[in-house]
Amino acid sequence: MAQKSAPDSTRRSEKSRRAIYAAALALVAEVGYPRTTVEGIAARAGVGKQTIYRWWPSKADVLLEAFLDLSGQAAEAAAAAGEEYAIPDTGDLAADLKDVLRATVDELLDEQFQAPYRALAAEGVVNEKISSEFVSRLLEPQLQLYVRRLEAAQEAGEVRPGIDPRIALELFVAPLAQRWLQRSGPLSHAYTDTLVDYALNGLAPR
Amino acid sequence: MAQKSAPDSTRRSEKSRRAIYAAALALVAEVGYPRTTVEGIAARAGVGKQTIYRWWPSKADVLLEAFLDLSGQAAEAAAAAGEEYAIPDTGDLAADLKDVLRATVDELLDEQFQAPYRALAAEGVVNEKISSEFVSRLLEPQLQLYVRRLEAAQEAGEVRPGIDPRIALELFVAPLAQRWLQRSGPLSHAYTDTLVDYALNGLAPR
Amino acid sequence: MAQKSAPDSTRRSEKSRRAIYAAALALVAEVGYPRTTVEGIAARAGVGKQTIYRWWPSKADVLLEAFLDLSGQAAEAAAAAGEEYAIPDTGDLAADLKDVLRATVDELLDEQFQAPYRALAAEGVVNEKISSEFVSRLLEPQLQLYVRRLEAAQEAGEVRPGIDPRIALELFVAPLAQRWLQRSGPLSHAYTDTLVDYALNGLAPR
Amino acid sequence: MAQKSAPDSTRRSEKSRRAIYAAALALVAEVGYPRTTVEGIAARAGVGKQTIYRWWPSKADVLLEAFLDLSGQAAEAAAAAGEEYAIPDTGDLAADLKDVLRATVDELLDEQFQAPYRALAAEGVVNEKISSEFVSRLLEPQLQLYVRRLEAAQEAGEVRPGIDPRIALELFVAPLAQRWLQRSGPLSHAYTDTLVDYALNGLAPR
DNA sequence: AGATAACCGAGACGGTACGTCCCGTCTTTTT
DNA sequence: AAAAAGACGGGACGTACCGTCTCGGTTATCT
Structure with missing residues (x-):
């Protein structure tokens, strides 16, 4: 059963990932979800489209992970501030x-x-x-x-x-x-x- | 201020409207909402695209009216059957x-x-x-x-x-x-x- | 045997065709054939890409017809000038x-x-x-x-x-x-x- | 003026070179020149892309040398068979x-x-x-x-x-x-x- | 009855975005 | 240091739809 040759996640560019999250969240906030495009996210993040398609199957998945990442950071910040979760x-x-x-x-x-x-x-x-x-x-x-x-x-x-x-x-x-x-x-x-x-x-x- | 010369609804084709409703509902059920397209609805209904754009601003509006029409019919049927609403x-x-x-x-x-x-x-x-x-x-x-x-x-x-x-x-x-x-x-x-x-x-x- | 629903050539835009010919010839002369792209021709001609793909199967065919058109014009011009062909x-x-x-x-x-x-x-x-x-x-x-x-x-x-x-x-x-x-x-x-x-x-x- | 630090040809892999020639010729014969890609040659030869780019500037150059190599071998074979060139x-x-x-x-x-x-x-x-x-x-x-x-x-x-x-x-x-x-x-x-x-x-x- | 609008089907058009393929470069690890 | 591997930024591919537009062809009143 030949898989689609999954990419090697150890070589993944952390910088690109963060740029993609930021671009996705910014675009959704600025122009709304339906007018947010994969192409637009890639351009804003200074990243090739393929780098998005390599790691996520759709723009919805990008946004989901971006949002989870954001929530995770917020939770960490709260925890660091000594707040009980x-x-x-x-x-x-x-x-x-x-x-x-x-x-x-x-x-x-x-x-x-x-x-x-x-x-x-x-x-x-x-x-x-x-x-x-x-x-x-x-x-x-x-x-x-x-x-x-x-x-x-x-x-x-x-x-x-x-x-x-x-x-x-x-x-x-x-x-x-x-x-x-x-x-x-x-x-x-x-x-x-x-x-x-x-x-x-x-x-x-x- | 020239309006977009609103269409004359008295000359509207009832047959086309019903065909469009049916096509829209069928397509949403068959392929899902995101893959339902205005072009697809028009083709399935045997109708020109312009006939859709003349009467509705977007596919969401078509579907909304199609659904309201459906609900209306169901209500009428219930009422006819003597059921209290x-x-x-x-x-x-x-x-x-x-x-x-x-x-x-x-x-x-x-x-x-x-x-x-x-x-x-x-x-x-x-x-x-x-x-x-x-x-x-x-x-x-x-x-x-x-x-x-x-x-x-x-x-x-x-x-x-x-x-x-x-x-x-x-x-x-x-x-x-x-x-x-x-x-x-x-x-x-x-x-x-x-x-x-x-x-x-x-x-x-x- | 369902054909790919050939386009209706009677409704074809003459203006677009001429613009495409001109753009194709100009680009080949300016940047060379390999770096001439369908996208580039469309952009230069002020035309949608699909308008090219609707009428020609490849950039080579576009260029061929553009060149034939050019030759045809030259021949007509020569004929009009009374020159024997x-x-x-x-x-x-x-x-x-x-x-x-x-x-x-x-x-x-x-x-x-x-x-x-x-x-x-x-x-x-x-x-x-x-x-x-x-x-x-x-x-x-x-x-x-x-x-x-x-x-x-x-x-x-x-x-x-x-x-x-x-x-x-x-x-x-x-x-x-x-x-x-x-x-x-x-x-x-x-x-x-x-x-x-x-x-x-x-x-x-x- | 820093040169691109020309590679040291004494350390070059002979095996890779031959594999690349063979892959290039095979691909051109099988799928045609335009659909032959550097990536395809590398994959077929079991070689990294960089190994191709290190030694040749383009796929045309690869193919040219592959062909010259082939001709050279044919000439040698003929010479060995006592045929006059x-x-x-x-x-x-x-x-x-x-x-x-x-x-x-x-x-x-x-x-x-x-x-x-x-x-x-x-x-x-x-x-x-x-x-x-x-x-x-x-x-x-x-x-x-x-x-x-x-x-x-x-x-x-x-x-x-x-x-x-x-x-x-x-x-x-x-x-x-x-x-x-x-x-x-x-x-x-x-x-x-x-x-x-x-x-x-x-x-x-x- | 004929003129004259409008709707209608069809679909070409200028565009935007899609998801894919390759480019040529760069980086990591192995030999 | 070369090599296998392959991620990366980028550009073009050919396709699918968008919403607008133009084209005959039917109706459907209004002279």
């Missing part, structure tokens, strides 16, 4: 969730961040391969932070024992995601606060 | 919601239906114009059905008075949407049943 | 041939003319399709002028009766062609005069 | 020339031999450097054999004294070359016999 636990679940979701709203409204994230989400909707990478490497790790916080809350008696945290977190995270992705409603701190209240207390009278 | 109200909110969501799950897993819907959702993520049309003409009308059912439940005392139904519905609808769009988890009847239970009763101990 | 017949075969060959030498040394002619000849050496077009549409018609002059000379008793004019002409035409094409010797009026003398009188003592 | 002299010039030209026709029609020879001739038409090498190292030495035979004939009184043998030989050699290179007519023994007769006796009545 987790949702804070003050003992008040509602307050903690509201805090995190407010920060998330702010991030989602940041234009610079939006462009590549939206692009990847859109591509993932239609492209199963990108989707699975996107979910497993970006989305799921973030959701696991909520899982851990909810488990802690469960032990503290703030959440009912039988609840599945992986499903529970979707009650407040998914609505936010949907409003952002589909623009099906406005985002605000008040909105996410409400989500947390509804999710924790339920809709039925108590 | 609303969420049933048996007096048991939880049961009614579970029923509707189970049906939605089945629909979302139908391959034929998925292709154009996913394509539009994806385009909407990245294209604000398509997004607003998609939300206002397709998504929001469906969500309003939930609003009405929840309002009825509120009057029946099954839902707390202060709750905003438009936000409340997102607790169970958005998770389902997210899992489907982002493939961030499996879809099943058990899953949506759980969502309804969690949303109505809340996560906190009662 | 034939080798002159003053009754002195040797003198007439020397005259024509001297003119040919001058033409072959004209840089402007050389570039495309050489390019076509070179392509023909290696490409049978181009070769046959080149010979039948450019070379052979010119050689037929010699055939006619030699036949006249035969009737006038200046050439032996049994001689085949089509072969005879090669005695003085081919050496000139070879020296020019292969640069296997210098070109001059004295050289072609000598060729005519040798060919008419033979090498053996008389 | 000259046109035979039986005292009958016409017969001797006809013999040699008939052998040449057979050689020119040999498919195996044609491919590289044609390729070099074509390259030479358009590339002055290759042309001069080709002429001085391959073509001219062969023509000199005719010069010597004609000089012998001149001394024997079979050729007029004033005749320049270097030009005279072109009367029968160039037509053959032209028909072959330009495919401007069929090759046959009868044809070359006729050429010799015409050239020796001239076209004019005697």
Whole structure:
């Protein structure tokens, strides 16, 4: 079974890779994903097109790795700054969730961040391969932070024992995601606060 | 200011329009959205390219209208069959919601239906114009059905008075949407049943 | 047997064709045949690449037609100027041939003319399709002028009766062609005069 | 003025050189000159590309040397077999020339031999450097054999004294070359016999 | 009834980007 | 130091579509 003679990754040019990541992110931010082209990325990065096609099968994969690289750097920076990579636990679940979701709203409204994230989400909707990478490497790790916080809350008696945290977190995270992705409603701190209240207390009278 | 001399819609060929809708939906289902082209739609519909560009600004708009047309037909068919276009109200909110969501799950897993819907959702993520049309003409009308059912439940005392139904519905609808769009988890009847239970009763101990 | 859906030549753009001819000839003269590219011709002609590929299978074919067009124009111009399209017949075969060959030498040394002619000849050496077009549409018609002059000379008793004019002409035409094409010797009026003398009188003592 | 640090030819790999010659000739015969690439030659020869670029400036030069090498070997083989490297002299010039030209026709029609020879001739038409090498190292030495035979004939009184043998030989050699290179007519023994007769006796009545 | 618009099919056009092939250079490792 | 290997920046290939445009040929009113 003759493979396509995979390239030798030990000889790969680190400089080119970083230039390609930077160019891809910049172009998506500047002209949008659909008008970002492999040719454009190569030109902006000062790189031959083949150098892109040698290492990535499509522009979506380039952007995905660029974004993962960016996230990885941000995480490292945060870690270096001594910040814990987790949702804070003050003992008040509602307050903690509201805090995190407010920060998330702010991030989602940041234009610079939006462009590549939206692009990847859109591509993932239609492209199963990108989707699975996107979910497993970006989305799921973030959701696991909520899982851990909810488990802690469960032990503290703030959440009912039988609840599945992986499903529970979707009650407040998914609505936010949907409003952002589909623009099906406005985002605000008040909105996410409400989500947390509804999710924790339920809709039925108590 | 010379306008682009808008075409006279009274002389429009109904036959061509239907052929274009059919071709667009078929192509998206067969080869996927990105590989569906205006040229391909025109060829398949036996229509000149200009006939498409005369009436729609882009392939996304063609597909959106094709899909709206399809939904419209389905609604008419349902109405003709005497079915009410609303969420049933048996007096048991939880049961009614579970029923509707189970049906939605089945629909979302139908391959034929998925292709154009996913394509539009994806385009909407990245294209604000398509997004607003998609939300206002397709998504929001469906969500309003939930609003009405929840309002009825509120009057029946099954839902707390202060709750905003438009936000409340997102607790169970958005998770389902997210899992489907982002493939961030499996879809099943058990899953949506759980969502309804969690949303109505809340996560906190009662 | 599905053809590649041949384009409709009645709708062909005359302006583009002329621009392509001009660009091709200019580029070959300026940068040489190997560095003349289809892309370059298209750019210089202000034409899409596809417009070239729609009508010609390769750059060699473009150049061939461009050259034929040029020759055709030159012939028309000469005809319009009342010049006869034939080798002159003053009754002195040797003198007439020397005259024509001297003119040919001058033409072959004209840089402007050389570039495309050489390019076509070179392509023909290696490409049978181009070769046959080149010979039948450019070379052979010119050689037929010699055939006619030699036949006249035969009737006038200046050439032996049994001689085949089509072969005879090669005695003085081919050496000139070879020296020019292969640069296997210098070109001059004295050289072609000598060729005519040798060919008419033979090498053996008389 | 830093030179490109010419490689040390004493350390050159003889094995690689031979492999490159063989690969070049084989590829030209198999896929034709234009589709023969340096990369292809290197791969087929099991050699790094740089090894080619170190010793030759272009693929044309590789092929030229490969062909010269081949000719050299053939000459050595002939010499070893006791054959004299000259046109035979039986005292009958016409017969001797006809013999040699008939052998040449057979050689020119040999498919195996044609491919590289044609390729070099074509390259030479358009590339002055290759042309001069080709002429001085391959073509001219062969023509000199005719010069010597004609000089012998001149001394024997079979050729007029004033005749320049270097030009005279072109009367029968160039037509053959032209028909072959330009495919401007069929090759046959009868044809070359006729050429010799015409050239020796001239076209004019005697 | 004839004129005269518009739409319509077809598809050529100037373009942009695709993904591939090679170029000639450079770098790394092996012999 | 030459050689095998092959990544690199670059340029051109030939193809696929884009959105605009022009061309007859049908309708479909409006004189």
